[in-house]
Amino acid sequence: MTSNLEDIARAAGVSKMTVSRVLRGGTGFSEGTRDRVMKVAERLGYVPNKLAAAFGSYQASTMIGMCVPRLTSGLFGHVLDGVDRALGRLGYQVMIGANNHSTEEEEAWVRQILSWRPAGLILSGRNHTAATVELLRQSPAPVVEIWDLTTSPIDMAVGFSHFDCGIEMGQFLARRGRRRAGYVGALARADVMGQARLDGFKAALAQSGHPLVDLEMLQDMPGFYAGYYGLETLLARSPRLDVVYFHNDEMAIGGLAYAQSQGIRVPQDLGIAGWGGMEAASILPKRLTTTVVPTTAIGKAAAEALIARLKGEPGQEVTVVPARLVPGETA
Amino acid sequence: MTSNLEDIARAAGVSKMTVSRVLRGGTGFSEGTRDRVMKVAERLGYVPNKLAAAFGSYQASTMIGMCVPRLTSGLFGHVLDGVDRALGRLGYQVMIGANNHSTEEEEAWVRQILSWRPAGLILSGRNHTAATVELLRQSPAPVVEIWDLTTSPIDMAVGFSHFDCGIEMGQFLARRGRRRAGYVGALARADVMGQARLDGFKAALAQSGHPLVDLEMLQDMPGFYAGYYGLETLLARSPRLDVVYFHNDEMAIGGLAYAQSQGIRVPQDLGIAGWGGMEAASILPKRLTTTVVPTTAIGKAAAEALIARLKGEPGQEVTVVPARLVPGETA
DNA sequence: CTGAAAGCGCTAACAC
DNA sequence: GTGTTAGCGCTTTCAG
Numbered sequence: 029m030t031s032n033l034e035d036i037a038r039a040a041g042v043s044k045m046t047v048s049r050v051l052r053g054g055t056g057f058s059e060g061t062r063d064r065v066m067k068v069a070e071r072l073g074y075v076p077n078k079l080a081a082a083f084g085s086y087q088a089s090t091m092i093g094m095c096v097p098r099l100t101s102g103l104f105g106h107v108l109d110g111v112d113r114a115l116g117r118l119g120y121q122v123m124i125g126a127n128n129h130s131t132e133e134e135e136a137w138v139r140q141i142l143s144w145r146p147a148g149l150i151l152s153g154r155n156h157t158a159a160t161v162e163l164l165r166q167s168p169a170p171v172v173e174i175w176d177l178t179t180s181p182i183d184m185a186v187g188f189s190h191f192d193c194g195i196e197m198g199q200f201l202a203r204r205g206r207r208r209a210g211y212v213g214a215l216a217r218a219d220v221m222g223q224a225r226l227d228g229f230k231a232a233l234a235q236s237g238h239p240l241v242d243l244e245m246l247q248d249m250p251g252f253y254a255g256y257y258g259l260e261t262l263l264a265r266s267p268r269l270d271v272v273y274f275h276n277d278e279m280a281i282g283g284l285a286y287a288q289s290q291g292i293r294v295p296q297d298l299g300i301a302g303w304g305g306m307e308a309a310s311i312l313p314k315r316l317t318t319t320v321v322p323t324t325a326i327g328k329a330a331a332e333a334l335i336a337r338l339k340g341e342p343g344q345e346v347t348v349v350p351a352r353l354v355p356g357e358t359a
Numbered sequence: 360m361t362s363n364l365e366d367i368a369r370a371a372g373v374s375k376m377t378v379s380r381v382l383r384g385g386t387g388f389s390e391g392t393r394d395r396v397m398k399v400a401e402r403l404g405y406v407p408n409k410l411a412a413a414f415g416s417y418q419a420s421t422m423i424g425m426c427v428p429r430l431t432s433g434l435f436g437h438v439l440d441g442v443d444r445a446l447g448r449l450g451y452q453v454m455i456g457a458n459n460h461s462t463e464e465e466e467a468w469v470r471q472i473l474s475w476r477p478a479g480l481i482l483s484g485r486n487h488t489a490a491t492v493e494l495l496r497q498s499p500a501p502v503v504e505i506w507d508l509t510t511s512p513i514d515m516a517v518g519f520s521h522f523d524c525g526i527e528m529g530q531f532l533a534r535r536g537r538r539r540a541g542y543v544g545a546l547a548r549a550d551v552m553g554q555a556r557l558d559g560f561k562a563a564l565a566q567s568g569h570p571l572v573d574l575e576m577l578q579d580m581p582g583f584y585a586g587y588y589g590l591e592t593l594l595a596r597s598p599r600l601d602v603v604y605f606h607n608d609e610m611a612i613g614g615l616a617y618a619q620s621q622g623i624r625v626p627q628d629l630g631i632a633g634w635g636g637m638e639a640a641s642i643l644p645k646r647l648t649t650t651v652v653p654t655t656a657i658g659k660a661a662a663e664a665l666i667a668r669l670k671g672e673p674g675q676e677v678t679v680v681p682a683r684l685v686p687g688e689t690a
Numbered sequence: 691c692t693g694a695a696a697g698c699g700c701t702a703a704c705a706c
Numbered sequence: 707g708t709g710t711t712a713g714c715g716c717t718t719t720c721a722g
Contacts, residue, residue, distance in 0.1 A: 030497060032715055043693045048717070056691055073497060078474040079414040080715035084698050088717075089410075091454075091475075099440040102433060109430040112457060121471055123422075124455045126443060140452055143409045144422075166361060166404060252638050281639065288644055307583050308612065308639050313619055363699055374709045379701065387707060411699035415714050419701075 031072040040068045051076065082145060086168070092334060093141035094150040095125040095134055097219070098249070102278065102306055103323050107174065110327020111150065118335065120147065127152070129218040135160045142167055148334040154178040154185075155220045170337035172330045176221050177346060184337070186329045186347040190221045193319050194228025196353050197273055197301055200317075202236035204359065206271040206299055209233055211243035212258035212283060213275040214250035222250075222275050225303060229273055242266040250275045255282025271299035271359055277306040277318055284312070284358065299359030305351075315356035322349045362403040371399045382407065413476060417499070423665060424472035425481040426456045426465055428550070429580070433609065433637055434654050438505065441658020442481065449666065451478065458483070460549040466491045473498055479665040485509040485516075486551045501668035503661045507552050508677060515668070517660045517678040521552045524650045525559025527684050528604055528632055531648075533567035535690065537602040537630055540564055542574035543589035543614060544606040545581035553581075553606050556634060560604055573597040581606045586613025594623075602630030602690055608637040608649055615643070615689065630690035636682075646687035653680045 033044045033051075040047065042061060049056050050065040051074075057065075082089040092115055096104045112122055123141060127134035135157045141149065142163060149164070149171045156164075164171050164182050171183040178185050201209060211229065213222055230240050244262040248254040255274055259282070263269065274280035280302030287294050294300055294314065302309060305320030329347050336343040364375045364382075371378065373392060380387050381396040382405075388396075413420040423446055427435045443453055454472060458465035466488045472480065473494060480495070480502045487495075495502050495513050502514040509516050532540060542560065544553055561571050575593040579585040586605055590613070594600065605611035611633030618625050625631055625645060633640060636651030660678050667674040 034715080044716085045693060045718095046691085048715095049692090052717095058691065061691085073493075075470070075494070075497075076474045077414075077476065077715055079410055079420075079476050080698095081717070083408075083410040083414045083700090083714090084716040085718070086698085099443060100436045102436070105431045105433070105436050108455070109457070112430060112455070116456070119471070121454050121456065121475070123452050124439070124443070125447070125452065126440070139406070140450070143407045144452070145408065145410050162404075163406070166406075278638070285644070307609070313616070313644070365699080375700080376710080377708060380708090383701090389707060392707080408699055411714095412701070414698090414716090415700040416702070417714085
């Protein structure tokens with residue numbers, strides 16, 4: 029089928045080993061040998077076999093596995109982009125997976141990926157089944173958990189505190205004079221990070237003396253429609269709310285659309301706040317008040333943590349890449 | 360490090376081969392043997408080695424490579440989701456890459472991926488370097504080109520015609536009485552599919568007797584900001600346009616924001632049309648007139664085409680998954 | 691600077 | 707139903 033080291037060796041009149049050294053750009057061969065080998069490899073259309081390389085030596089794999097909550101999240105593409113740019117440059121490739129906010133699905137994915145003997149792994153969140161953690165500890169691959177900061181990561185962690193995001197937004201809205209806050213979420217307990225934001229939000233509101241009035245938790249995917257109908261449902265039950273914090277920006281924009289459709293003035297009658305920092309949110313007629321999440325930076329930092337470890341450097345155990353609240357015109 | 364078939368075989372008092380058969384769920388062993396082997400494998404925390412399996416037998420790889428134009432495009436996540444759901448179910452995993460609209464980068468990616476001896480490949484677009492095509496022809500892996508339909512795909516193709524999208528939008532706007540159309544694009548000639556839409560658009564307008572008046576082609580990434588500033592530039596030059604077609608929905612929404620900021624009434628003073636069918640576009644105060652692209656369906660169809668071929672079935676050479684123009688309130 | 695030998699863990703092919 | 711043999715293409719190790 030496709031030629032191998034032996035074919036090149038034969039055609040170039042050297043040994044397999046010399047070809048291997050030349051092709052990997054090492055040392056231990058003459059200029060003449062190098063040129064000859066390169067030329068032959070080119071002529072034969074040689075395509076290296078990483079399967080054999082990675083299989084033959086445990087150091088040689090250039091495969092990194094990455095698992096995200098949902099592939100359709102707008103944020104995920106940017107994280108992946110950060111990872112891919114940092115890693116691709118160095119000759120690594122990324123195998124991707126989704127856990128759909130289920131630790132069981134994540135475990136299944138980890139089993140699959142581990143069977144490829146990856147050089148490193150990037151997981152989302154701090155929540156894993158016991159079996160996953162055990163599997164990971166058995167594996168020599170360095171692991172980075174992204175998004176949420178864990179007190180004690182399995183190996184390394186990159187991100188920020190979702191609880192703190194909620195706190196900050198709660199305090200901000202209280203400072204702005206909001207007194208009757210609601211919340212519209214999605215995926216209920218499955219999305220642990222969204223839950224952490226809600227917990228922080230509640231805590232800050234309680235502290236301010238004006239606790240959360242009502243919340244609507246949908247089971248749908250957290251998109252525009254969910255935000256639209258979530259706000260409708262919430263306001264039907266609690267019409268006197270003066271601000272609503274949403275699970276994310278998509279939902280907040282959906283909520284904004286609902287408010288507009290009902291003639292509810294934002295922010296005068298009702299404040300609206302999101303989370304995530306979609307590009308769309310900053311160019312709406314009214315810029316959305318939200319928390320901007322450093323997606324690309326998280327991806328880049330995760331990749332760098334992995335690379336450091338692979339180079340034998342210790343590697344930062346926890347890297348904080350802060351999210352920041354950006355006041356807009358909707359709350 | 361981690362246990363292998365031999366370890367299990369020894370502990371279970373059978374041969375490697377029997378263990379292999381049991382673990383792969385084949386036939387040719389007794390119930391008792393099966394239970395014993397499974398139990399031992401479990402106890403030893405056995406993690407299969409796909410590297411060895413795929414290396415040892417060319418049929419065994421479960422890796423699919425997928426290359427997209429940009430990881431940060433909102434559409435890409437949905438395509439990937441469609442692919443991953445169809446493929447993941449069957450035990451395949453996806454290795455991802457981006458070509459940044461460059462055929463050279465794509466070629467580099469193809470070289471990397473091919474060295475993993477993938478079971479199949481999904482590429483975006485019909486544009487490839489000669490070397491890429493040659494590489495692909497040498498490889499036994501089935502290839503699906505998605506997004507744009509090629510008259511003669513390398514192997515298989517799934518998508519629709521971008522040229523036709525442009526035609527359809529041009530005809531639609533002409534029918535709606537628009538007479539002075541402009542276009543705002545991005546990435547210039549790098550994005551061949553966007554160019555095809557523009558070509559179709561121009562052709563339809565010319566045919567209608569009211570050819571394209573002006574166009575602004577940016578070098579930026581096709582996002583909200585580019586749309587905003589692109590429209591500003593275009594209108595500064597050609598203030599009398601009565602409709603503008605954008606490279607995609609993100610840009611169209613940016614343009615909408617610019618119009619709003621200038622007190623330009625949409626659609627009365629200026630019509631705006633996009634392409635892509637972002638969820639955001641349908642829930643704006645005014646629903647965007649756009650072409651909705653069947654992202655998930657394309658991903659699913661691509662995966663299915665690959666699977667058919669891998670099962671030895673012929674597999675459809677060209678699968679049309681039509682995009683459709685959805686009239687909104689902006690044009 | 692170059693080469694020979696061994697082996698990574700698995701599966702295909704064939705024997706029993 | 708089960709075992710044996712050979713070998714996938716590369717890298718590692720050790721000899722020259």
